[in-house]
Amino acid sequence: MASASSSAMQDTAVSTGRVTRTFVYLVLALFALFYLLPLYVMGVNSVKPLVEITSGNMMALPQVWTMAPWHSAWSTAQIGVEPTGLKPYFLNSILMVVPAVAISTIVGALNGYILTKWRFRGDTWVFGLMLFSCFIPFQIVLIPMAMVLGQLGLAGSVPGLVLVHVVYGIGFTTLYFRNYYAAFPTELVRAAQIDGAGFFRIFWRILLPVSGPIAVVSVIWQFTNIWNDFLFGASFGGTSQPMTVALNNLVQSSTGVKEYNVHFAGAILAALPTLFVYVVAGRYFVRGLMAGSVKG
Amino acid sequence: MSFLDIRRATKSYGTVEVLHSVDISVEEGEFLVLVGPSGCGKSTLLNMIAGLESITGGEIAIKGRTVNGVHPSKRNIAMVFQSYALYPNMTVAQNMTFGLEMHGVPKAERDHALADVAKLLQIDHLLDRKPGQLSGGQRQRVAMGRALVRKPDVFLFDEPLSNLDAKLRVDMRTEIKKLHQKLGTTIVYVTHDQIEAMTLSTRIAVMNKGHVQQLGTPREIYDRPANVFVATFMGSPAMNIIPASVVVKDGCPNARVADADGVERLLPFSQPNLAGREGREILLGIRPEAITDPEGADRKSSNIVAMSNRVGVAEPAGSDTFVTMTLSGRDVIGRIRADANVTSGEPFSFAINMEKAVAFDPKTEERIVH
Numbered sequence: 001m002a003s004a005s006s007s008a009m010q011d012t013a014v015s016t017g018r019v020t021r022t023f024v025y026l027v028l029a030l031f032a033l034f035y036l037l038p039l040y041v042m043g044v045n046s047v048k049p050l051v052e053i054t055s056g057n058m059m060a061l062p063q064v065w066t067m068a069p070w071h072s073a074w075s076t077a078q079i080g081v082e083p084t085g086l087k088p089y090f091l092n093s094i095l096m097v098v099p100a101v102a103i104s105t106i107v108g109a110l111n112g113y114i115l116t117k118w119r120f121r122g123d124t125w126v127f128g129l130m131l132f133s134c135f136i137p138f139q140i141v142l143i144p145m146a147m148v149l150g151q152l153g154l155a156g157s158v159p160g161l162v163l164v165h166v167v168y169g170i171g172f173t174t175l176y177f178r179n180y181y182a183a184f185p186t187e188l189v190r191a192a193q194i195d196g197a198g199f200f201r202i203f204w205r206i207l208l209p210v211s212g213p214i215a216v217v218s219v220i221w222q223f224t225n226i227w228n229d230f231l232f233g234a235s236f237g238g239t240s241q242p243m244t245v246a247l248n249n250l251v252q253s254s255t256g257v258k259e260y261n262v263h264f265a266g267a268i269l270a271a272l273p274t275l276f277v278y279v280v281a282g283r284y285f286v287r288g289l290m291a292g293s294v295k296g
Numbered sequence: 297m298s299f300l301d302i303r304r305a306t307k308s309y310g311t312v313e314v315l316h317s318v319d320i321s322v323e324e325g326e327f328l329v330l331v332g333p334s335g336c337g338k339s340t341l342l343n344m345i346a347g348l349e350s351i352t353g354g355e356i357a358i359k360g361r362t363v364n365g366v367h368p369s370k371r372n373i374a375m376v377f378q379s380y381a382l383y384p385n386m387t388v389a390q391n392m393t394f395g396l397e398m399h400g401v402p403k404a405e406r407d408h409a410l411a412d413v414a415k416l417l418q419i420d421h422l423l424d425r426k427p428g429q430l431s432g433g434q435r436q437r438v439a440m441g442r443a444l445v446r447k448p449d450v451f452l453f454d455e456p457l458s459n460l461d462a463k464l465r466v467d468m469r470t471e472i473k474k475l476h477q478k479l480g481t482t483i484v485y486v487t488h489d490q491i492e493a494m495t496l497s498t499r500i501a502v503m504n505k506g507h508v509q510q511l512g513t514p515r516e517i518y519d520r521p522a523n524v525f526v527a528t529f530m531g532s533p534a535m536n537i538i539p540a541s542v543v544v545k546d547g548c549p550n551a552r553v554a555d556a557d558g559v560e561r562l563l564p565f566s567q568p569n570l571a572g573r574e575g576r577e578i579l580l581g582i583r584p585e586a587i588t589d590p591e592g593a594d595r596k597s598s599n600i601v602a603m604s605n606r607v608g609v610a611e612p613a614g615s616d617t618f619v620t621m622t623l624s625g626r627d628v629i630g631r632i633r634a635d636a637n638v639t640s641g642e643p644f645s646f647a648i649n650m651e652k653a654v655a656f657d658p659k660t661e662e663r664i665v666h
């Protein structure tokens with residue numbers, strides 16, 4: 001099957017000449033460079049003394065290499081009024097993002113399992129409403145959310161932020177898992193029922209082991225969204241603000257000179273975890289997105 | 297009380313009743329086949345026995361115990377699904393022993409049962425593979441193995457062979473039959489393939505539109521179909537159904553039909569009771585193999601009627617030739633020996649075995665018994 005289709009592809013593929021091919025690669029390389037340019041600028045300027053930046057050339061390689069801006073951004077820079085660096089906020093973000101991603105993914109998987117394999121009266125409505133929640137803009141829920149957090153006594157805390165992100169993320173994770181499990185044969189669930197497995201056992205032993213691709217999609221999606229979120233963090237973070245809010249405070253601080261090299265280092269620090277997740281799991285991401293639509 | 301009792305079982309989805317008061321009882325060791333066209337409710341009935349679908353009305357009992365509302369895993373049944381439903385993440389061995397594991401059977405006992413069944417089905421060498429690495433036929437065996445390991449009271453099969461190619465299907469059919477003869481298990485088997493039904497079963501329930509049309513041995517179903525539906529559904533090519541009227545001559549009932557040229561012909565019945573229908577319309581049912589060339593006629597039959605008629609088309613099928621002719625305006629198929637000399641459009645001398653003919657009431661389409 002696979003060999004048949006690949007040979008068919010060779011037959012129909014337009015044979016491109018060497019010149020055309022070189023040209024195509026050249027253009028692609030140019031685009032790649034263009035997209036990498038900001039990363040380059042951030043990188044080189046984060047390892048320069050400030051004078052080299054203010055004296056003019058942002059594009060040049062450093063004359064004096066220094067890790068001082070990184071050190072400053074991480075542990076000593078002024079964030080708001082405290083000279084703590086980004087370190088404590090980075091920790092806040094980790095403490096927020098790990099449980100929020102884990103909980104929303106697990107709940108999404110359970111929802112998808114129930115909505116496809118344990119269907120009940122009105123289940124399509126429930127799913128429709130969850131889908132609808134994906135389209136609600138952040139700003140609309142700010143005030144009601146603040147009230148709920150206040151009543152729960154979670155305002156301004158990391159658990160409060162976890163709750164907010166879990167609630168907001170469940171719509172997306174449910175959508176992913178529901179569509180993935182919809183393609184999963186219901187006969188398998190029936191066979192497992194006859195074999196004597198119960199609700200959780202079927203989920204754990206039959207469905208979860210084949211949920212890898214969609215779990216990766218859910219984790220990447222949730223991780224990048226929650227890590228990069230600014231609005232909820234700024235609104236509900238209180239004393240437990242996440243990295244994004246701290247970065248903003250670092251860059252916006254009005255006292256003293258603007259330390260661009262420290263800002264660049266801080267920005268890279270803020271982007272590293274998402275970059276890491278993409279590099280590690282990125283290729284599964286596309287595979288997972290395709291898995292629901294194309295049966296292989 | 298039988299081994300498996302289905303009493304006045306009905307099934308409704310919302311307001312739509314898809315099974316209407318089904319009564320079937322199965323004795324221990326029987327091979328019951330539920331056969332009928334797609335959508336007639338076979339799978340629904342099987343799933344009700346399995347406990348995967350609830351029972352709307354009536355009762356189902358296994359070994360004298362009513363199982364309405366009993367969980368599928370507690371009915372001591374095993375099921376083989378059309379798609380095999382093998383767990384993709386588990387090896388063949390894990391697939392086959394999962395049910396035992398869930399029922400708390402100790403590891404040593406599980407391994408023992410697995411080894412026995414694997415040997416029986418000749419799949420010992422596949423035990424460490426995943427389902428994705430198996431061919432269709434191998435998956436089929438594993439699915440049966442998973443059912444066998446449990447030593448259930450009743451085996452349920454839902455169209456287990458329909459995903460196999462034609463050759464493999466015939467082989468597996470024979471194997472299932474052998475397995476049944478060897479193990480003497482009670483089986484309820486769903487198929488839409490009437491040949492599978494005839495070859496495998498000890499009894500057949502022919503279903504249509506949620507009704508059991510007839511329940512009987514393959515011979516009964518084939519030779520004495522309860523109605524036109526059963527007559528035409530079972531057998532390939534289908535039984536010929538010919539409009540006719542009853543004429544009594546010398547005290548014997550005859551079916552009056554018209555040949556290809558519109559000339560009236562009399563075909564004497566073997567059943568004297570049809571004389572009571574003198575002058576009435578009937579539907580005459582004759583199977584293709586009862587319409588032959590004179591040399592191919594059944595020598596044991598006491599009622600072979602010779603009749604010449606113009607041949608429509610002749611279709612050689614290797615072992616036999618299928619020949620059509622017109623009777624009472626209908627295309628009628630006969631089955632003659634391959635070396636009989638037959639030409640399309642020419643008259644041919646047919647031999648009709650009227651001993652095997654049946655008559656149906658044209659209104660109710662039920663077979664006329666009295």
Ligand SMILES: Nc1ncnc2c1ncn2[C@@H]1O[C@H](COP(=O)(O)OP(=O)(O)O)[C@@H](O)[C@H]1O
Nearest residue numbers: 309314332333334335336337338339340341486
């Ligand atoms: N979940 C369901 N909801 C509504 N109707 C159903 C459902 N399942 C089956 N049916 C209907 O019940 C009838 C019998 O179906 P089924 O038992 O699957 O037929 P078969 O197996 O004989 O092909 C069909 O008309 C089908 O449309």
Ligand SMILES: [Mg+2]
Nearest residue numbers: 335338339340
């Ligand atoms: Mg079916």
